[in-house]
Amino acid sequence: SHDPFALVGLTYDDVLLLPGETDVIPSEADTATRLSRGIEISAPVVSAAMDTVTEAPMAIAMARQGGIGILHRNLSIEDQVRQVDKVKRSESGMISDPVTITPDATLKDLDDLCAHYRVSGLPVVDAEKTLLGIITNRDIRFVPAEDYLTTKVYEKMTAQPLITARDGIASEEVIRLFSEHRVEKLPLVDDAGRLTGLITVKDFDKADKYPQATKDAEGRLRVGAAVGFFGEGFDRAMSLVEAGVDTLVVDTANGHTRGVLDMIAKLKAEPAAAGVDVIGGQAATRRGAQALVDAGADAIKVGVGPGSICTTRVVAGVGVPQITAIHESAKAARPAGVPLIADGGLQHPGDIGKALVAGADSVMLGSLLAGAAESPGDLVFSNGKQFKAYRGMGSMGAMQTRGKNTSYSKDRYFQADVPEDEELIPEGVEGRVPYRGPLSAVLHQLVGGLRQTMFYVGAHTVDELKAHSSFVRITPAGLKESHPHDISMTVEAPNYQR
Ligand code: RVP
Numbered sequence: 244s245h246d247p248f249a250l251v252g253l254t255y256d257d258v259l260l261l262p263g264e265t266d267v268i269p270s271e272a273d274t275a276t277r278l279s280r281g282i283e284i285s286a287p288v289v290s291a292a293m294d295t296v297t298e299a300p301m302a303i304a305m306a307r308q309g310g311i312g313i314l315h316r317n318l319s320i321e322d323q324v325r326q327v328d329k330v331k332r333s334e335s336g337m338i339s340d341p342v343t344i345t346p347d348a349t350l351k352d353l354d355d356l357c358a359h360y361r362v363s364g365l366p367v368v369d370a371e372k373t374l375l376g377i378i379t380n381r382d383i384r385f386v387p388a389e390d391y392l393t394t395k396v397y398e399k400m401t402a403q404p405l406i407t408a409r410d411g412i413a414s415e416e417v418i419r420l421f422s423e424h425r426v427e428k429l430p431l432v433d434d435a436g437r438l439t440g441l442i443t444v445k446d447f448d449k450a451d452k453y454p455q456a457t458k459d460a461e462g463r464l465r466v467g468a469a470v471g472f473f474g475e476g477f478d479r480a481m482s483l484v485e486a487g488v489d490t491l492v493v494d495t496a497n498g499h500t501r502g503v504l505d506m507i508a509k510l511k512a513e514p515a516a517a518g519v520d521v522i523g524g525q526a527a528t529r530r531g532a533q534a535l536v537d538a539g540a541d542a543i544k545v546g547v548g549p550g551s552i553c554t555t556r557v558v559a560g561v562g563v564p565q566i567t568a569i570h571e572s573a574k575a576a577r578p579a580g581v582p583l584i585a586d587g588g589l590q591h592p593g594d595i596g597k598a599l600v601a602g603a604d605s606v607m608l609g610s611l612l613a614g615a616a617e618s619p620g621d622l623v624f625s626n627g628k629q630f631k632a633y634r635g636m637g638s639m640g641a642m643q644t645r646g647k648n649t650s651y652s653k654d655r656y657f658q659a660d661v662p663e664d665e666e667l668i669p670e671g672v673e674g675r676v677p678y679r680g681p682l683s684a685v686l687h688q689l690v691g692g693l694r695q696t697m698f699y700v701g702a703h704t705v706d707e708l709k710a711h712s713s714f715v716r717i718t719p720a721g722l723k724e725s726h727p728h729d730i731s732m733t734v735e736a737p738n739y740q741r
Pocket of ligand 1: 551553
């Protein structure tokens with residue numbers, strides 16, 4: 244017989260992990276995991292596809308630290324494509340498709356391109372891609388700004404003799420050329436003298452600095468991007484694929500519906516998108532997750548209503564507390580070998596380990612990352628403290644980004660058809676979070692917390708953590724005991740704020 248109250252919904256604050264025998268040293272714990280069927284990450288953290296969390300700077304910082312960012316979709320296709328492009332060009336030993344300039348362009352054009360891509364110089368090529376020279380800051384240092392519009396690139400570029408190399412050049416050889424010739428950019432050319440790539444000193448150094456970085460086969464940082472299932476969703480997806488995106492996230496508040504499942508199946512069947520993992524969501528039940536597995540999703544995002552800015556559970560009365568949602572979804576995903584991403588509701592570093600033990604393979608974070616320097620938007624000062632804006636993608640503000648009811652992403656909440664003169668039904672709120680400094684410091688604390696988890700439970704790897712750990716359910720008295728109590732805190736810890 245069916246008991247409607249048999250399922251108890253538990254969330255992060257309802258459980259703790261049991262300590263176990265251990266010989267794990269936190270700094271040696273291996274936090275590597277799978278984001279999706281085809282993408283490995285060395286830290287199980289993903290930045291949320293929200294317009295106050297993930298644009299190119301956040302995605303770059305996330306990938307450098309071994310996680311990955313999912314670019315939000317509340318912007319035009321062209322703008323989102325530009326974001327992907329920025330990440331893919333940002334850093335790698337070698338740039339295979341460098342930004343170039345033609346000899347008859349002006350220094351003003353050069354300056355604009357360099358500012359946009361944050362680079363210090365460009366190879367100069369003709370229409371056939373033949374390398375003619377290179378132009379950097381150094382070449383134009385003494386040109387007054389008022390002459391930028393009338394001075395042409397060919398007048399100032401460094402032409403012959405150019406230091407160049409062939410594709411596939413060994414690292415030691417690159418280092419030798421850089422130091423011997425004191426250049427900072429090494430163009431790669433083919434037999435016909437056509438430009439095939441570029442190696443810069445800066446990128447070469449960074450490759451050493453971020454050994455954990457999440458990279459594709461060509462050594463470029465990996466990045467994901469959100470798409471909808473409605474209207475231009477498929478065209479958006481194809482444009483992102485063309486720009487080199489590594490994974491598409493079909494981003495909706497409810498994945499257990501025909502339109503979303505069809506979009507996932509269509510993307511999986513599209514030859515042009517072969518090799519691009521398709522992530523589907525959201526799920527919060529075993530059957531919802533099974534439907535996404537059956538549609539062919541390469542990973543499933545779990546979470547209906549847990550988000551810090553989310554009001555779905557009070558507006559619609561629908562949702563599943565997150566530990567139970569993950570546990571139930573894993574019953575469908577695990578046998579199929581499909582990774583789960585626990586999305587929303589994490590408040591503390593310790594919640595990451597709890598999510599993994601419940602059945603997730605990684606976590607997606609909004610509020611915990613929105614305060615980082617790399618999130619979109621400026622610092623806001625209030626009463627001598629620093630904040631950054633953070634809002635739900637189902638908030639009025641986000642759903643009316645381009646004017647009344649005309650955002651790119653209101654279909655996330657299935658309100659694409661609401662006409663302009665009608666009030667939308669928001670499922671999120673707008674607010675702010677404390678400024679937290681650079682993402683590297685934020686992630687150091689979050690992933691550091693997970694390393695401590697792995698030490699306490701005796702797990703050398705994420706697989707061991709998932710396989711051998713278990714929970715104890717706690718009461719409100721237990722939760723009270725978990726937090727600092729019977730003291731008024733005088734100093735905030737970097738990983739604990741009230
Ligand atoms: P949190 O980390 O708790 O801030 O939650 C972030 C998640 O909340 C997002 O990844 C997304 O799944 C969800 N979200 C985003 N907007 C809204 C909303 O307006 N309801 N919810």
